[in-house]
Amino acid sequence: MVTVVFDVVLGTGMIIAALGALWSRELFRAVVLFVVFGLLVALAWIRLQAPDVALAEAAIGAGLTGALLLDAVGHLRSARREERE
Amino acid sequence: MTRARTLSAGLLSAGVAVTLALAIRDRPRAGIDLAATVRNAIPDSGVEHDITAVLLQFRSYDTLLEIAVLLVAAVVALALRDEPSSRTVPPLETAEDEAINTPLLAALQRLLLPVMLVTAVYLLWAGAFQPGGAFQAGAVLAALGVLWRVAGSPLGVTISAAWRRGALVIGFAVFLAAGSAMLLLGRPLLNWPAEWAKIIIIAIEFVLMLSIAVSLLGLFASSPNAADQQP
Amino acid sequence: MSIDLWYAMIGGLLFALAFGAFMAHTHLLRRLLAFNIMGTGCFLLLVGLSQHGRGPDPVPQALVLTGIVVAVASTALALVLLRRWFAATGQTTLPEDTHA
Numbered sequence: 001m002v003t004v005v006f007d008v009v010l011g012t013g014m015i016i017a018a019l020g021a022l023w024s025r026e027l028f029r030a031v032v033l034f035v036v037f038g039l040l041v042a043l044a045w046i047r048l049q050a051p052d053v054a055l056a057e058a059a060i061g062a063g064l065t066g067a068l069l070l071d072a073v074g075h076l077r078s079a080r081r082e083e084r085e
Numbered sequence: 086m087t088r089a090r091t092l093s094a095g096l097l098s099a100g101v102a103v104t105l106a107l108a109i110r111d112r113p114r115a116g117i118d119l120a121a122t123v124r125n126a127i128p129d130s131g132v133e134h135d136i137t138a139v140l141l142q143f144r145s146y147d148t149l150l151e152i153a154v155l156l157v158a159a160v161v162a163l164a165l166r167d168e169p170s171s172r173t174v175p176p177l178e179t180a181e182d183e184a185i186n187t188p189l190l191a192a193l194q195r196l197l198l199p200v201m202l203v204t205a206v207y208l209l210w211a212g213a214f215q216p217g218g219a220f221q222a223g224a225v226l227a228a229l230g231v232l233w234r235v236a237g238s239p240l241g242v243t244i245s246a247a248w249r250r251g252a253l254v255i256g257f258a259v260f261l262a263a264g265s266a267m268l269l270l271g272r273p274l275l276n277w278p279a280e281w282a283k284i285i286i287i288a289i290e291f292v293l294m295l296s297i298a299v300s301l302l303g304l305f306a307s308s309p310n311a312a313d314q315q316p
Numbered sequence: 317m318s319i320d321l322w323y324a325m326i327g328g329l330l331f332a333l334a335f336g337a338f339m340a341h342t343h344l345l346r347r348l349l350a351f352n353i354m355g356t357g358c359f360l361l362l363v364g365l366s367q368h369g370r371g372p373d374p375v376p377q378a379l380v381l382t383g384i385v386v387a388v389a390s391t392a393l394a395l396v397l398l399r400r401w402f403a404a405t406g407q408t409t410l411p412e413d414t415h416a
Contacts, residue, residue, distance in 0.1 A: 003319075007319055007322055007323075008322075011322060011323065011326045014326060014330070015326065015329060015330065015333070018330055018333060018334065018353050019333065021349055021353065022333065022334060022337035022341075022346070022349060022350055022353065023337065027343075027345060027346070030346065030349060031349070034349055034352070034353075037353065037356075038356075041356055041360070044323055044326075044360065045363075047319055047323065048319065048320060048323055048360075048363055048364065048367065048372075049367070049371075049372040050363060050372065050377045050380070051216035052136045052216045052217070052218065052220075052221070052377065052381060053359075053363070053377050053380050053381055053384070055208075055216060055217075055221045055224075056220050056221060056224065056381050056384050056385070057384055059221065059224035059225070059228070060220070060224050060301070060384055060385060060388050061356070061384050061387070061388065063224075063228070064224070064227070064301060064304075064305060064388055065352060065387075065388050065391050067231075067305060068304070068305060068388075068391060068392055068395055069345070069348070069349070069391075069395070071305075072345060072395045072398065072399065073345065075399060076345070076402060076408065079402065079403075090339075090340060091340050093339070094336045094337070094339035094340035095336055095340075097335065097336060097339055098332050098333060098335055098336025098337075098339070099332070099336075101331065101332040101335050101336075102328065102329060102332035102333075105328035105329075105331065105332060105361075106325075106328065109321075109324060109325065109328060109365065112365065115366070115370070118370070119366075119373055119374075119375045120370065120371055120372065120373045120374060120375075123374050123375065135374035136374050136377055136378050136381070138374075139374045139375055139377075139378040140378045140381065140382075143375075144375070144378060144379075147378075147379070147382055148382065151382045151385055151386060154385075154386050154389055155385060155386075155389050157389075158389035158390065158392060158393045159389075161393060161396070162392055162393060162396045165396050165397075165400060220381060220385060297385075300389075301388070304388070304389065304392035304393075305392070
């Protein structure tokens with residue numbers, strides 16, 4: 001019973017985080033929610049009995065991709081700010 | 086974003102969702118049981134963990150191509166990044182000047198680097214019989230590299246560009262060479278003989294770890310720095 | 317319904333939602349986010365469906381492992397191209413979308 005609730009909550013959380021990542025007004029918030037999404041997906045991989053995939057998703061999928069995207073967002077924002085000055 | 090565009094996107098999205106739901110409901114029965122096939126073939130593979138065996142013995146061709154893709158992406162990213170107009174991180178050689186020098190970061194680095202190194206090597210070795218392997222170890226090493234770049238070199242050690250380029254290429258080169266060597270022995274490409282499989286797989290995973298780490302590090306841009314504000 | 321089928325359905329839903337967002341947005345970085353989420357949806361679908369009713373299956377898991385690394389490589393490359401495009405034109409949308 002507990003595991004069913006856990007899976008339902010995790011699945012719903014993934015959908016909500018994905019919707020936030022896709023439709024947030026600010027780009028920074030979208031990328032942060034994308035990282036959250038990645039970590040929730042890592043939990044989902046554990047539930048799917050795929051620990052290797054969970055390790056790779058957390059490290060590469062959420063961590064590295066999130067860092068790359070954050071860096072890009074910061075770059076775009078600072079360039080925009082310079083442009084306006 | 087026009088109304089027409091949003092509407093058609095929404096319709097397409099709903100259509101895809103319905104199609105996928107129908108496809109999941111009407112999926113055909115699986116005719117083969119790959120898990121059992123892999124389980125029966127594990128003794129011939131040289132490793133005990135099924136995912137490592139699949140990655141490096143049964144479907145080693147996929148892993149070879151994946152390393153090639155990673156190498157190409159890293160090379161193109163490093164090449165394009167050296168243009169001043171797109172540069173937000175200094176080329177790896179001059180990263181020393183832009184490192185952040187705070188005592189907290191230095192202390193953290195002193196604590197973390199050895200632990201991360203040991204963790205990476207352990208993950209690599211453990212991949213033979215439990216979850217782990219070259220990719221996870223490479224990711225931890227890449228994180229180690231990021232910490233190295235952000236906080237500055239520990240003990241003033243510098244790694245020359247030639248070593249870095251060598252590490253980038255060595256994974257793919259060794260993997261391809263070993264796989265082709267099997268052709269010379271009269272076996273199919275990338276098909277390891279049973280008694281040598283363990284040694285070959287460990288050696289290949291080691292160089293793969295190095296290559297993956299340097300490739301991921303090359304793809305990653307570290308913290309913003311003074312070069313960012315140049316016109 | 318087993319756990320695997322539940323996550324497969326979540327993966328399918330993620331794919332459809334991200335596909336819609338990919339079509340709707342014109343900002344290239346948002347499209348990249350949508351592309352990544354579509355990829356994750358595919359991976360969940362792949363592993364979930366193959367393991368439904370059967371035990372853990374190492375072959376799809378290994379394929380997904382490969383897929384994650386390839387996805388990050390293509391994302392990194394797309395970001396480099398995006399930054400070059402932005403540096404060259406000051407835009408974050410493609411010319412055909414800028415007048416949409």
